Amino acid sequence: MCGIVGLFLKNPDYQADLGRYITSMLGEMSERGPDSSGIALYRQPSPEGYIKITLQTADPAFDWQTLSAEIATAMGDVLEPRQVSSHCVIAVAAKPGDIRTWLSENYPDIRIVSFGLAIEIFKDVGLPDDVTARFGIAALEGTHALGHTRMATESAVTTEHSHPFSTGEDLCLVHNGSLSNHNQLRRWLRHRGMEFQTDNDTEVAANYLAHRLGTGASLREALEASLVDLDGFFTFAIGTRDGFAVVRDAISCKPAVMAETDDWVAMASEYRSIAQLPGAKTATIWEPQPEVIYTWGSA
Amino acid sequence: MSAVDLAEISVRELNQRLHDLAPGANETEWTISNPRGRHAIAVGLDAPANLHIDGHVGYYCGGMNKQASIQIDGNAGQGLAENIMSGTVHCTGNASQSAGASGHGGLVVVEGDASSRCGISMKGVDIVVGGSIGHFSAFMAQAGHLVVCGDAGDGLGDSIYEAFIYVGGNVGSLGADCIEKEMTDAHRQTLAELLAKAGIEDDITRFRRFGSARELYNFNIDNAGNY
Structure with missing residues (x-):
C-alpha cells in the first residue's frame, strides 16, 4: 500500500x-x-544567496553547532541552525554541490535530506x-x-x-x-x-x-x-x-x-x-x- | 426513522445494527451522516431497508448487498457495491474503480462518472452510469447489463462472456473478443427499462450495443495471441 x-x-x-x-x-x-x-x-524561503538544507544523522548526540561552525569556515556564512529531532535545517551561503562534496569528504554519515530555497523534509521510521x-x-x-x-x-x-x-x-x-x-x-x-x-x-x-x-x-x-x-x-x-x-x-x-x-x-x-x-x-x-x-x- | 451519525458511532457498530435487522423489522428507514470517506459502510446487508447516506463514502460501500436500497448523496471510493446480490445501490456523484465488480444481481446506479474496471467480472448485476467509465471496464463480464451514457475507456469488455454493454458516447477501444452488435427493438426496450429504473433520462437512439464475439470460448491456436 x-x-x-x-x-x-x-x-x-x-x-x-x-x-x-x-x-x-x-x-x-x-x-x-x-x-x-x-x-x-x-x-x-532562505535569504538571497543562501541555500536551505535539511540534514539528518543517526547519531542522537551529534553536535550540529560544531558542524555549522565548520561549514561557515569552509564555505560561507551559516544562519542559525534549527535542530529538530534527528534532523537539522541550516541556511548556507554556498552552492549545494559544494556543500554535498564537502560533507561527503568530512562528514560521510550526515545525509542531505533536502535542499532548496523553501523546502524542508522530515522523515523517520514510525507511524x-x-x-x-x-x-x-x-x-x-x-x-x-x-x-x-x-x-x-x-x-x-x-x-x-x-x-x-x-x-x-x-x-x-x-x-x-x-x-x-x-x-x-x-x-x-x-x-x-x-x-x-x-x-x-x-x-x-x-x-x-x-x-x-x-x-x-x-x-x-x-x-x-x-x-x-x-x-x-x-x-x-x-x-x-x-x-x-x-x-x-x-x-x-x-x-x-x-x-x-x-x-x-x-x-x-x-x-x-x-x-x-x-x-x-x-x-x-x-x-x-x-x-x-x-x-x-x-x- | 433511524438516524446514525458516524461522528458518534463506528462503522462496525452501524453495520452490526444493520446486520441485526430481523425479518419483518419495522426499522426500515435509515439516515447516515458524517461518512467522511470511511470504508465498508453498509456492507453485507440482508434486509429490505432504505438507507440514505449523506456525504462521500470510502471503499466497498454497499458491498455484498441483498435486498436493501442504499442511496449515497456524494462520491464513492473503490469497489462500490462490490459483489452485490440484489437490491439497489445508487450514488449521486462519481465512483472510483471497480464499481459493481463481480455483482450477481440487483442494480447499481452512478449518476456521475465511474472509473476504471467498472463491472469487472459482473455476474448478473445491472449497472447504469450517467457519465463515463474508465479503462478495462466489464473485463470478463459474465452476465447482466452495463449501461454507460457517456464514454467508455480503453479495453472495454475484454474477454467478455454473455453480459450486455450499451454505450451512448464514444468507446476508447474494445478489448479482446468484444464486438459491436446489432441493436434490436428488444434491446432498445431493455435499455429504456434500465434507464427508467435508474431514474436517468437519455435518448436511447444514440446508444450502441457491445458483446462477445464468442471466439475465445474454446481454445483455438489462431487466437493464441489473444489469451
Whole structure:
C-alpha cells in the first residue's frame, strides 16, 4: 500500500495552519502504511544567496553547532541552525554541490535530506502521528506540503528508505506503488553519474527525474519521459518550489483522489484525508486520469 | 426513522445494527451522516431497508448487498457495491474503480462518472452510469447489463462472456473478443427499462450495443495471441 497526501494553499490566510492540516491528513492514512512517514514542507524561503538544507544523522548526540561552525569556515556564512529531532535545517551561503562534496569528504554519515530555497523534509521510521509529533509538524506554517506513509514492499525500513525523496533543488517525490525495472534503471543512472543512498525503488524514480531535469528537461517533460521509462505501478506526487504535480501510470491501480476549493488544492490516496480540510464536503472532487500530468503553481 | 451519525458511532457498530435487522423489522428507514470517506459502510446487508447516506463514502460501500436500497448523496471510493446480490445501490456523484465488480444481481446506479474496471467480472448485476467509465471496464463480464451514457475507456469488455454493454458516447477501444452488435427493438426496450429504473433520462437512439464475439470460448491456436 502506502499513503500519499498533498496540500497546496491558494488562500494565504490558511498558511498558518498548513502543518496542522497536513498532519491530520497524513494521520488519516495510517492504515495504508505503518512503517515510516515523512513530510515535505515549503516555508520561509532562505535569504538571497543562501541555500536551505535539511540534514539528518543517526547519531542522537551529534553536535550540529560544531558542524555549522565548520561549514561557515569552509564555505560561507551559516544562519542559525534549527535542530529538530534527528534532523537539522541550516541556511548556507554556498552552492549545494559544494556543500554535498564537502560533507561527503568530512562528514560521510550526515545525509542531505533536502535542499532548496523553501523546502524542508522530515522523515523517520514510525507511524504518521508519531513521526509528525517528533518533528513538531503541526506547529509549522507554510505554503504547501506533501506527506507519505510507507508500507515497505521493495526494500528495508529505515529513515533513508522513507519518503519524500529529494529530486533536486526544491523538488521532492512521494510514491505509492512499486517499480519493476528499478535495478536496470539504477545501473543506467549510475553510468550517468547519479549517486544512490539506498536500494529503494522510489529513490530510482527520484534520481531518474533529477537526471532528466539536470539534462535540460522541464518537469512536465521529465514526467512524460517517466511514463515511458518506468515500469511498474505508481501514483506520484512531486513537490515543486511553488506547487505540486501528480501523475499515475497507465494501469492506475494505485488510488488517488484530488479536490479543489477557492482556498486550496489537495490530493490524497483516499478521500478521508481530504475530509479533514475545511470545506471538503463541497469541494470539486475528481480522480486523476491515467498518464495525465496534473500541476499546480508553476510546476 | 433511524438516524446514525458516524461522528458518534463506528462503522462496525452501524453495520452490526444493520446486520441485526430481523425479518419483518419495522426499522426500515435509515439516515447516515458524517461518512467522511470511511470504508465498508453498509456492507453485507440482508434486509429490505432504505438507507440514505449523506456525504462521500470510502471503499466497498454497499458491498455484498441483498435486498436493501442504499442511496449515497456524494462520491464513492473503490469497489462500490462490490459483489452485490440484489437490491439497489445508487450514488449521486462519481465512483472510483471497480464499481459493481463481480455483482450477481440487483442494480447499481452512478449518476456521475465511474472509473476504471467498472463491472469487472459482473455476474448478473445491472449497472447504469450517467457519465463515463474508465479503462478495462466489464473485463470478463459474465452476465447482466452495463449501461454507460457517456464514454467508455480503453479495453472495454475484454474477454467478455454473455453480459450486455450499451454505450451512448464514444468507446476508447474494445478489448479482446468484444464486438459491436446489432441493436434490436428488444434491446432498445431493455435499455429504456434500465434507464427508467435508474431514474436517468437519455435518448436511447444514440446508444450502441457491445458483446462477445464468442471466439475465445474454446481454445483455438489462431487466437493464441489473444489469451
